[in-house]
Amino acid sequence: MSYWPLVGIALVVIGFALRFNPLLVVAVAAVVTGLLGGLELVPVIEALGKAFNDNRYISVTWIILPVIGLLERYGLQQRARTLIESVRGATMGRLLLLYLGFRQITAAIGMKDIGGHPQTVRPLIAPMAEAAAEKSHGELAEDDREQVLGMAAATDNVGLFFGEDIFFAIASILLIQGVFESYGYPLTPLQLSVWAIPTAICAFIIHGGRVLNFDRRLGQRTGKAGGVA
């Protein structure tokens, strides 16, 4: 077997590390990989075009932006901040912990589209987390603010990833089922999805502990006492 097609992977790693434009890196890697894999240039471009076209559904979600943008024009982010500030005892750690659990449980019962970065993180969770952190710790330094926003997005991802597989009718579970079936191991989706529960609990404890700890450390850094203990 020839190892040459792996050069494409190396190009991706180097390209991302050197901070070239990722679209450019990916396109070059695709063409190089295809050529080293023994394809001609035209079939490589055709393959690229076909796969891009077949995956348009991924980019459909952007049609949500006009709604989010319009609501922001009328003060949605400010409203989200006011709401969280009015909740007594609300801290960033508790907010993100709650969101983590909410995201895991809703994803586990098949409602993975209830959250997401354009839908909930940018308009609601991120401004709420920032406001809650400022309420406990006062004005945030720029780096701390970036970390709070990053943590809000991270919490959405962790909640989704380690919740969705508990739902039996999800693509990844069907994929596992299909692969094992083709090797002669018939499994039902439910047999598989129950085994996502132990990891889901670990993820809740680990990430939940991290957001609470992050809130505490933020308090130490800014010198003000953390929220209500």
Place this chain on the structure above:
Amino acid sequence: MITLEWLYILTGFFFAAWSILSALDRTNGKRWGNAAFWGLLAVSFFFGTHFPDLANGVLVLALVGIAGFGGLGRGDPPTTGLAERQALSEKLGNKLFLPAIIIPVTAVAGTLLYNYTPFGETGLFEERRETLILLGVGVMVSLAVCYAWLRPPLLAPIEEGRRLMDSIGWAAILPQMLAALGGVFALAGVGDIIGGIAGATIPEGSLFLSVGVYCIGMALFTIIMGNAFAAFPVMAAAIGIPILVIGFGGDPAIIGAIGMLAGFCGTLLTPMAANFNIVPAALLELKSQYGVIRMQVWTAIPVFVCNVLLIYFLAF
């Protein structure tokens, strides 16, 4: 029947509007770049289904050319200021959340209704695409509610959408590009090569190390490909089934389910999973495009270790 194609046409209209408004926006020094970029995407959504693969491929290369050589700028359409937003938010109150909630609720409740009630037998939506189509329905309903209630200027939603779209810029199509790269990787046989390497590194006879290599292989290959879906069939074929299930007599359900989750830990660590890691950094206007991944590292690694231990102790 309402198909995904309808949704593509609708999406095409949004991108076309962004393209036209970009062209008219004199505040953006690179307005023609933006107009061309969003315009090409509109073309892709309108006509992609009917274009030959080569034409779609050339379209992709054109998009990459515009973005890759710094052709995209940022428009700054007129909007409300911070003080104005504060005042509006106080006046409008918590009802502001309603239009935002309409979209996920339509998608989720609609999907449930469609799948678990006789409503589904109408065959109104293309099979397995109902959630995405309902998301589009939710957006239109929500927009209608906003127009009726807030009475914004006619073009305000499109302009506000353009502001966000421009702030995301090229990252908006990175997930789609990476899916395309995955397609080319598969054609070139990258998966088989990786599976071969992983299979060859297994030390004879050690169960714990075999479980470790299986999980590390899942995570690493996921980091490379950007999603665990491409990694799973390869690692299951190379290690999961021949070594863990047949060799060591492990439980296939546990090895399959938790092996996939070991891959998900890799998803948390890679810029290749752009829609989870890079797009949100752009959406939140973080300074570093790795700002989200950085916050995930110390969740991903311990959860990964848990997965290895869970397979080792539960499956055998």
